[in-house]
Amino acid sequence: MEGRKGEFEKLAGSANEQGHMERLHRQRHPVPDFKALHEAHQASLACRKEHLVAIVPGPPIMLSTEIRAREREKFDQMMRMKEEEIERAKEERRRQRDAEEEREIKELRKRAIPKANEVPEWYADMPKKGGSVGGSG
Template structure:
């Protein structure tokens, strides 16, 4: 019997770690944005501001894409495990049986092979 409590705890820990990484990336990008906004040298300030906003957006997009990829891989793994379990169960339940002999073979004359050997 699978240990679902441990599996759920591991999944929750992975989600927490993912959220912490995403939050850290967001804070770094947000700090870059604030640094560009507070810059005393506003040469091309609009471009720098837009680049900083784009960096925040790109960081958030990367986090979302990584999470989506992780979910897809997890679903593929779970599907493969499920299919393997189904195949194992089918093989376990399969009972090999001989097919009954057809009626027309039962009354066929038998050849005497032991007489030919003598």
């Protein structure tokens, strides 16, 4: 490393050699001609464009998501119908149970409330106990 530094200082020290270094530097890295490069690139693109073939679209693509969405909608509709049927059956059972409970309550009330029985017709002809009302002594 030290040897290279020394060589560099020797080269940099002489003015004659500096001019030589600049010439070497210029020869190694010429400035690119961007305008010519751009024109060459455009020409190659134009050549490529001539060989391009238009792609014609085929039949419309049927995505499985659309089919799946339709199937899911049918499934959801069937589930709603089943749920409504189950709900109707539950409501009907509830109404029947309420009606049965009401009948049982009426029957229990009939049995629980004592009612006066009608006096039978034959009872009117029966003799009265205890004699007359104005009674004698």
